[in-house]
Amino acid sequence: MADHTNDNVATTAREAATAATAATADPTHARIPDTPAGGKVILLNGTSSSGKSSIAQALLDMLDGTWFHMPVDAFHAMRCKGPIADEDLQAEIDRTCKGFHRAVAGMAAGGNNLIVDYPLSRRWRLLDLLDVLVPEDTILIAVRCPLPELERRERERGDRQLGLAAMQYDQVHSHELHDLDVDSGLLSPEECARRIREFVPGRLRPTAFERLRQTLRNPT
Ligand SMILES: Nc1ncnc2c1ncn2[C@@H]1O[C@H](COP(=O)(O)OP(=O)(O)OP(=O)(O)O)[C@@H](O)[C@H]1O
Numbered sequence: 060m061a062d063h064t065n066d067n068v069a070t071t072a073r074e075a076a077t078a079a080t081a082a083t084a085d086p087t088h089a090r091i092p093d094t095p096a097g098g099k100v101i102l103l104n105g106t107s108s109s110g111k112s113s114i115a116q117a118l119l120d121m122l123d124g125t126w127f128h129m130p131v132d133a134f135h136a137m138r139c140k141g142p143i144a145d146e147d148l149q150a151e152i153d154r155t156c157k158g159f160h161r162a163v164a165g166m167a168a169g170g171n172n173l174i175v176d177y178p179l180s181r182r183w184r185l186l187d188l189l190d191v192l193v194p195e196d197t198i199l200i201a202v203r204c205p206l207p208e209l210e211r212r213e214r215e216r217g218d219r220q221l222g223l224a225a226m227q228y229d230q231v232h233s234h235e236l237h238d239l240d241v242d243s244g245l246l247s248p249e250e251c252a253r254r255i256r257e258f259v260p261g262r263l264r265p266t267a268f269e270r271l272r273q274t275l276r277n278p279t
Contacts (some may be wrong), residue, residue, distance in 0.1 A: 094170030097193050100163065101255065102175045105202030106227040107219050108212040110243035110251065111176040114202065117252035118174050122259075127166065130176040134159045156184060164191040180227040185234055189276050194268035200255060201237035204244040234275070236267045 101118070103111040115128045134155055143151050163175055179185045188197075209224035239258045241251040265273075 094168075096170060097196050098167040098169070098171040098173060099259070100167050100173045100175055100192055100197045101259070102177065102188075102192075102197060102199050103202050104177065104179045104199060104231055104237070105204065105243070106178055106180070106209055106224040106231050108209045108216065108224050109178075109202045109204045110248055111178075111202050113248035114241070114243070114251045114255070115174045115176045117248045118255060121252055121256050122172075124172060126172045126174055128174045128176065129159075129163055129166065131156065131159050132176075134162070153181075153183075157187065160184070160187050160191050163188075164193075167193065167196065178227055178231050179234070180230050182230070182233075185271070186275060189268065189272045192268065194272050195264065195266055197266060197268040198239070198255075198259060198262060199237045199267040199271075201232050201240040202251070203232070203240055203242045208244045234271060236271055238262055238267045 103114055105111050112128075112130060112132075115130065119126055119128055135152075138151075138155065159177070163173060166173055177184075179188075206225060206228055209228070210221075213219050213221055213224055239255065239262075241254050243251055246254070
């Protein structure tokens with residue numbers, strides 16, 4: 060195992076020096092930290108089993124700077140474990156998703172860069188995100204994969220309801236416009252991530268979110 064003792068000492072000394080400077084400048088820690096620019100949001104949109112989480116993990120390893128992976132599944136996992144009646148389930152999911160949209164917007168507003176792993180499998184999800192995210196900072200990626208391969212993955216992984224990908228298939232990309240498409244049926248997660256990494260710095264304006272907001276939220 061690597062010896063990180065020297066690294067730890069250096070980090071501790073640096074933290075102590077930073078804390079000392081901050082204490083002089085702001086002795087009561089009352090100043091809200093400056094985060095002038097909003098964070099970027101890479102929104103990976105594809106059906107269940109399309110490879111969103113795998114691409115997000117690969118991106119975390121290859122993007123410069125600090126990025127967070129925010130999957131909606133992490134929010135579903137925070138819910139208490141009590142039973143939910145069948146007739147209440149959709150409302151529960153919708154409420155969680157609505158909160159998730161605002162959590163993503165809040166993290167980005169704090170200046171954090173995010174990789175959001177989320178299927179736009181209901182029309183309202185896109186419409187609501189168009190309202191709450193900063194469109195010029197949002198990079199919408201279509202994660203595509205042929206249905207037979209999605210169904211194969213679904214059977215193989217065994218932790219998703221069979222037929223879920225098919226149910227979402229026609230809806231997720233139905234608004235058509237994305238900033239970039241990647242095909243996880245042809246490319247590995249790492250190859251998809253590399254395409255995204257290469258695309259992000261030179262992406263064009265208006266972004267897909269800017270154009271979608273104009274056409275779907277502010278039609279003239
Ligand atoms: N490019 C790929 N090629 C082959 N298999 C892949 C690829 N990407 C992901 N997989 C496999 O497909 C399965 C689903 O991947 P992953 O969890 O990344 O998808 P997801 O879109 O995040 O799914 P969900 O929305 O259901 O959480 C995993 O078993 C994964 O190993």
